[in-house]
Structure formats: structure tokens, C-alpha cells
Amino acid sequence: MPKTLFEKIWDAHFVARRIDGRDLIYIDRHVLHELHAPHAFEQLAKQGRKVPRPDLTFSMQDHTVSTRPGRTDESNPSGAAFLRAMREGSARNGIRVFDLGDPEQGISHVVAPELGMVLPGATHAVPDSHASTVGGLGAMAFGCGTTELAHILATQVIAMKRPKSMRIRLDGTLAPHVTAKDVALKIIAQLGMAGGRGHVVEYAGAVVRAMAMEGRMTLCNLNIEMGGRSGFVAPDGQTFEWIAGRPFVPKGAQWEQALKHWHTLRTDDDATFDTEHVIDCAALEPQITWGTDPSQVVGISGRVPDPAADPGRRGAIEGALAYMGLNPGTPLAGLPINRVFIGSCTNARLPDLQAAADVVRGRRVAEGVVAMVVPGSSSVKREAEANGLDKVFRDAGFAWGESGCSMCAGGNGDRGEPGERIVSTTNRNFENRQGPKTRTHLASPATAAASAIAGRIADVRSLTGAA
Amino acid sequence: MQPFTKHTGIAVPLLKDDINTDQVAPVQAMRALKPDYKALLFMRARQRDDGSEDPDFVLNKPQFRNPGILVTGHNFGAGSSREAAVWGMLANNIRVIVARSFADIYRENCLQNGLLPVVLAPSDADAFEQRVIAAMARRRSPSISRPRPSAARAAPMSHSISRPRTARVSWKGSMTSGSRSSTPTRSRRSSKAWRHRSPGCRPRPTAAYKA
Incomplete structure (x- = not known):
């Protein structure tokens, strides 16, 4: 059998x-x-x-x-x-x-x-x-x-x-x-x-x-x-x-x-x-969430959806857009942001930090953006420091923290301020999760890093010339 | 655990899908080992931005000040595994949740605590929701009793509104007796016995690692 x-x-x-x-x-x-x-x-x-x-x-x-x-x-x-x-x-x-x-x-x-x-x-x-x-x-x-x-x-x-x-x-x-x-x-x-x-x-x-x-x-x-x-x-x-x-x-x-x-x-x-499900990933572009649950996702070149186009989920979409302060049809890329968090059990292993550092190297975090990297473990932190990644992040204006869950759920007090738009490498964009009234967009470390540099939600491919 | 025999209470309609445990019990409200579980339930939704009570939130409405049954949508309890999202219900005397469906871990946590998770067949659910909404104005309180002891796993539920035949309630033995649905002693015995007959095909852990 x-x-x-x-x-x-x-x-x-x-x-x-x-x-x-x-x-x-x-x-x-x-x-x-x-x-x-x-x-x-x-x-x-x-x-x-x-x-x-x-x-x-x-x-x-x-x-x-x-x-x-x-x-x-x-x-x-x-x-x-x-x-x-x-x-x-x-x-x-x-x-x-x-x-x-x-x-x-x-x-x-x-x-x-x-x-x-x-x-x-x-x-x-x-x-x-x-x-x-x-x-x-x-x-x-x-x-x-x-x-x-x-x-x-x-x-x-x-x-x-x-x-x-x-x-x-x-x-x-x-x-x-x-x-x-x-x-x-x-x-x-x-x-x-x-x-x-x-x-x-x-x-x-x-x-x-x-x-x-x-x-x-x-x-x-x-x-x-x-x-x-x-x-x-x-x-x-x-x-x-x-x-x-x-x-x-x-x-x-x-x-x-x-x-x-x-x-x-x-x-x-x-x-x-x-x-069984089969998903073709050949044409996939970097993804980002626009709403208040991790299924509310578009490609980085996409736009905020129109609730009218999805009658079955109209209420949920309208609620999410109101919370996120977004209007239907707005392109995701280009939205001004306040904060970037790179960390959590989702994306804080060494290759995640390397991918973010590759984007950040030689650049500066945009003025007015608070950016933080929290390695997933003390051992990841040590290895990253041995590779000089901490310096790359610090030179760019990122804070470099000790290991822990940090701003993923804010259980340690790390959190955003009300109304802030955050690009985060974590796993949940639920309402109030990263602090009361915070607006979280989930994305990859590379997208988060690119957004920190641009001061806006950014397509990492345009920043690095790979698009 | 308080045994579940019969529960009568006001049914509160919170008819949304995918309500997550961050909404039910925000982690920021769990800053103490023993927080106020009564106050943390739907804490954010209960308050307006200035910290005052939001009169529009259903649990703040006068007729729902003493809730007993929560009626909600699909995938209730998504997200974090925090059991505080169940303890908060019990602290508010909510002993039954009628949902279109439950997130797996949340449902398991309900059954560990004598909080009855009920999933009605779609046709019954529609009717039940309509009755709850209608009762909202009349302040009638639908009640739910435990399944009859003779009933099989797909146990019929009796409550004052209808008798849907397909409510899925399992693990009823422990729910009705009040014992934790995990009975550690018996499990431990089985686990010990299993270890003795384990073929050892999987590598067993070696000496404790010292940093």
C-alpha cells in the first residue's frame, strides 16, 4: 500500500x-x-x-x-x-x-x-x-x-x-x-x-x-x-x-x-x-500584502484591489482598506512608509539577512524611516557579524538588535506607532499586531530592505537594476 | 475544567469570517502572567481610539452585556495558538461558540477547556443565524444543551431554536465529565509501552548538548 x-x-x-x-x-x-x-x-x-x-x-x-x-x-x-x-x-x-x-x-x-x-x-x-x-x-x-x-x-x-x-x-x-x-x-x-x-x-x-x-x-x-x-x-x-x-x-x-x-x-x-494543488511559479514576481490578513496579497507591480470587483468579500476588503488607509486602484509600489522590520521566525536566518544586506550595501535608509534588523538567533547574529553584515546595516542607518521575536507580535515592547505604515518580513499583518493602529505590509527581506532605502514600498528589482 | 452539561445564554452575533486570536486576545494585553482575561476579550474592538468604550461593538450593546454564546463565521480563531483566546471567552461566561468553521488549534483549545465549538450544517447555520439576528431585537436567549449521552459522534444538538441533525461535536466524553480532554496518566502509560516496543528505527537522542 x-x-x-x-x-x-x-x-x-x-x-x-x-x-x-x-x-x-x-x-x-x-x-x-x-x-x-x-x-x-x-x-x-x-x-x-x-x-x-x-x-x-x-x-x-x-x-x-x-x-x-x-x-x-x-x-x-x-x-x-x-x-x-x-x-x-x-x-x-x-x-x-x-x-x-x-x-x-x-x-x-x-x-x-x-x-x-x-x-x-x-x-x-x-x-x-x-x-x-x-x-x-x-x-x-x-x-x-x-x-x-x-x-x-x-x-x-x-x-x-x-x-x-x-x-x-x-x-x-x-x-x-x-x-x-x-x-x-x-x-x-x-x-x-x-x-x-x-x-x-x-x-x-x-x-x-x-x-x-x-x-x-x-x-x-x-x-x-x-x-x-x-x-x-x-x-x-x-x-x-x-x-x-x-x-x-x-x-x-x-x-x-x-x-x-x-x-x-x-x-x-x-x-x-x-x-492536491499545483502552482506555477515561473512568472512569479515579489509579493506583498495590502490588507489585514496574509491572504490579501498582490504582486509588487500590482494595485490595491477594488471591493466592488469581489462582491463575495466586499465587506472584508472594505474593512481592510479602511484600516490600512488605502484606496482601491492605488499601486503598492511607491506608497510612503514609516518603518521597516527585518526579523522573526519567518525571515531572520543568515541568508535572509544576506539578501537584505546585498540590497542595503552602500546605501542609506531614507530620511524619516525607522529601520531595524533582529537576527533570528544569537548564532545567526554572530555569523552575520563575522561576515560584516551588522556594519552594512548600521552604516545604512538600521538598528541592529539582539535576537528574539521582537516586533513580530510586539511581545517585548518593540512596536510601531499608531498610523505608521510598516514593511515587515514577519508572518502576520493582522490589525494592531505590530502596535495599535499600525499598518503592516508583509514582504521578503529584499523587498523590505529596498523599501527602507526608497522610503516607499519598492520593487527590489528596480533598485538593483534586475527588472 | 467545568463540566459541560447544559448552557443557556444570550447568543451574540459576530458574523465575520477569519476572526483571528490577535483580535480575540491581543498579545499586548498579555503583559502579565495572569492578565484580566475578562477584559482582554476583543479588547481592541471594544475600545475607540481615545480609549472609551465603542458603543457600536456588539459586546458593548446593552442586550449583549452578559453573553453566553458567540455566533460567528468561517475559520474562527485563526492565527496564534494562544489559549488566552479561549480563557477570555470563559471569563466572560461564553461557553459555546457556533461558527461556520474553526481554525484547527483554536478548536482543540476549546475542547481542552469545556468551551463547546459547534459547527452547524450550512442550512441549519443559515436558519440559526437568522433566528439569532431576529432575537437580537427581542432579547430572546437561545440555549444549547449537551448532546444526549446515547448520541453518536455526529451528535444531535438540542437548543431552543431548532434541532439540527448534523452539529459536529466530538470528544464529548471529556466535555461532559469535566476532565481535561487530555488525560495525562493514561497517555503516559501508552507512550511508555510504545517506547518499549519501538523498533528503534529512528535515531534516539544522544547526550544533552552543552554549549
Whole structure:
């Protein structure tokens, strides 16, 4: 019986079926963050339960940490209680914390692959909807709430109704300056906010095969924005090369044994999916959001849509345009902006920063624009500095922060001012997310960098002469 | 968890699609470990720019000051996995959400907390919404009771408006008993047993990494 890769991974981790119809799925790696874990630690303490596998569990301080140099717990006053509760709960349960000052601290979804905590074909859980970022390595990851987090801590299994399977085949070759972020935004635009609901998505096709590992992570990161329960890319030679030698990755004979298993991690030729989509990316241009959800996307040469042309969604479009302060028919490129943020689990790995730096090098951020780069992990920050990227950004007028989630959701106090128009490399342009009344446009690091220089939403291809 | 047996309350129409958890429970309102979950529910929509209450927002209208049931559109609870978006409902005594569909994680979080997520068949949903809107003026309160114990997974729902046959309510055992729908002890036993019979084909984690 031919199987999809989803079925192979699910079946390999299937422990039991509960009477309520949910499956118990073994979790190979569990990564926590301080915004939600303290409440789960409290639940465990109340119930008198212990964490049986602290060696499979890691704690990350990322959501509430300040990005200022020399930061302490108090640098973000409202974060201090979370950071301490995380430290205490982790210590009580014997879980290693990647704390402020730790050379490997960073955003959980960036650090887990970096250190090889996550492996191809493994299951992974995080109390965060962007858990599936690590799907880029061929792992199957699930986000969950606080109660399920406590359940996984106590049992090492997640309880979940078996999702359906979906394959999205991405055909063609990407044009210069068109990135994984642009592909992901295109997919969400096409499938909608709920297009992946109830499904585990396998991303496949020529575009994915040619995509660097970090790009695959960006692609899988945005899977939740179309409602996907999890999403991954089947591992290949590039994957194995990328993870080889990372600290938590098996070594020696174990590596050989693992490699043999990992080569079986592919969807069988005759396997069928519940849902399939094919998207041709050959003519894709850089994408940007115009509205207040990640499916409200146009190409960078496009215009703000006319609500009258889409009667089914008229109300939603009108609401989004009013919030964003936009009129139908306005070209996106050329809109004046106030702020640029390059960071988050979506787009703050080294190649993201390199792509932005390539645009910025030798140029200046436009007057009146506040621009900030926050590396996805302390390790990304170190590597970027070793390559002189921090200098490129600083010379151009960007602020260069310490690693964390920062302005993605503003959990650490980093945010825009009311009414500001922001180009952001993050994952959500929801109303008020980056600060009350802020107007967020999601785009790739290259587009964000080009926009910072121009002081307006810009087509990176015209700035670099590649158009 | 408070067991779900019968819930009677005012049904509040918030008939929009894709309402996300940033709207339900803004992260900026979660600046304390134990925030005021009652106040954070739809905090932004409740307030005008000057911080005063927005009388046009449905939960601020006099007839919806004590809500019990939220009636909403497709893909409710999209976005972040934050469980505060469920706790905020419970803090306001909203124990039932009737939606056209739910985002996966939000629905899972509902079931962990005794917040009943109901999806009606499209024809029933249309009728139900019309009745809720009509009741808005008359201040009638539709109520929802738990499915009868004998009912199968596609359990019929009884409420004072109609008896749709296709409401999808699963995991009802734990909802009605009040136990968390995840029962850690039993799961742990299964997980231990599984580890013992695991063929070891997947690499097991090695020694803890020290920086």
C-alpha cells in the first residue's frame, strides 16, 4: 500500500487511538517558549506531574526578550516575570533553558534546526502556531495551546485527530529576487486563510527542490497562515548535508543508521493525497500584502484591489482598506512608509539577512524611516557579524538588535506607532499586531530592505537594476 | 475544567469570517502572567481610539452585556495558538461558540477547556443565524444543551431554536465529565509501552548538548 510521507511519519509515531477518536502521537522533540510555558509548568505542579523526558525538551526565551544590547530581564519590564517563571519551571523539571546571554539563545523555530534538535522524519511540538517552520528539514511539527503543552510535558505524546493530507506542487524556476517568502504569500493568496485547514501539507516540486534549506523553513513557517495543521518538505541530499555535524545530530554509526532511514522519507509514487494543488511559479514576481490578513496579497507591480470587483468579500476588503488607509486602484509600489522590520521566525536566518544586506550595501535608509534588523538567533547574529553584515546595516542607518521575536507580535515592547505604515518580513499583518493602529505590509527581506532605502514600498528589482 | 452539561445564554452575533486570536486576545494585553482575561476579550474592538468604550461593538450593546454564546463565521480563531483566546471567552461566561468553521488549534483549545465549538450544517447555520439576528431585537436567549449521552459522534444538538441533525461535536466524553480532554496518566502509560516496543528505527537522542 503506497503511503504519503505524512502517513509514514504519522504511523511511525502512532502510539494509540483514544476513545474520543484522537490519535496519540509520540513527540521526539519538544521546544517551549516563555510566553506560554509558565502556565503549563503551573498546571503540572498543581497536578503533581513530572516531565519524564526532560532530555527531549528545551526551553527558549524568545517572545518577551528585549532586543537592546546589554539586555537584562528588566530591559522589557513586562517580560521579566515570564523570563523568571520560565527559568524556575524549567529548573524544577530539569529542562535546559536557552536563556538571555546563552550563545545559542534565539527564536525557538530558528534555534531548533540550527542545533539539530529537529531531525528529518521526527515529530516536534511547540506551543506556537509557527511550529511547522522546522518542516523545512522534513520534520512534522505541531503547534498547540497551553493545556496540550502540559499534556506533552507529562506524557511525551500529543493527542490529535489525524489530519488529512495535502500536496502543493510548486513548478517552475524562481526569477531573481523572488524568494520563498514570495512563494508562500502567493500560495496563501491562492488557497485563502483556511485553505490548509485540517491538513498536513507536503510542499513539493522543482521550486522546493531548488530552494535552500532556510527558504524551505520560510515556506513551512507560513503554512499556518492558510490554516495548515503542519507542513513539511521531504528531506533530500541538501537536507542531510545541512544538518550534518550540528550539535544534537547523531554521529558515527548512529548517523549512518539515521541516514539509511532518512532516505526512505519520501512519498511513494502511487500514494494519493486528500487534496492536491499545483502552482506555477515561473512568472512569479515579489509579493506583498495590502490588507489585514496574509491572504490579501498582490504582486509588487500590482494595485490595491477594488471591493466592488469581489462582491463575495466586499465587506472584508472594505474593512481592510479602511484600516490600512488605502484606496482601491492605488499601486503598492511607491506608497510612503514609516518603518521597516527585518526579523522573526519567518525571515531572520543568515541568508535572509544576506539578501537584505546585498540590497542595503552602500546605501542609506531614507530620511524619516525607522529601520531595524533582529537576527533570528544569537548564532545567526554572530555569523552575520563575522561576515560584516551588522556594519552594512548600521552604516545604512538600521538598528541592529539582539535576537528574539521582537516586533513580530510586539511581545517585548518593540512596536510601531499608531498610523505608521510598516514593511515587515514577519508572518502576520493582522490589525494592531505590530502596535495599535499600525499598518503592516508583509514582504521578503529584499523587498523590505529596498523599501527602507526608497522610503516607499519598492520593487527590489528596480533598485538593483534586475527588472 | 467545568463540566459541560447544559448552557443557556444570550447568543451574540459576530458574523465575520477569519476572526483571528490577535483580535480575540491581543498579545499586548498579555503583559502579565495572569492578565484580566475578562477584559482582554476583543479588547481592541471594544475600545475607540481615545480609549472609551465603542458603543457600536456588539459586546458593548446593552442586550449583549452578559453573553453566553458567540455566533460567528468561517475559520474562527485563526492565527496564534494562544489559549488566552479561549480563557477570555470563559471569563466572560461564553461557553459555546457556533461558527461556520474553526481554525484547527483554536478548536482543540476549546475542547481542552469545556468551551463547546459547534459547527452547524450550512442550512441549519443559515436558519440559526437568522433566528439569532431576529432575537437580537427581542432579547430572546437561545440555549444549547449537551448532546444526549446515547448520541453518536455526529451528535444531535438540542437548543431552543431548532434541532439540527448534523452539529459536529466530538470528544464529548471529556466535555461532559469535566476532565481535561487530555488525560495525562493514561497517555503516559501508552507512550511508555510504545517506547518499549519501538523498533528503534529512528535515531534516539544522544547526550544533552552543552554549549
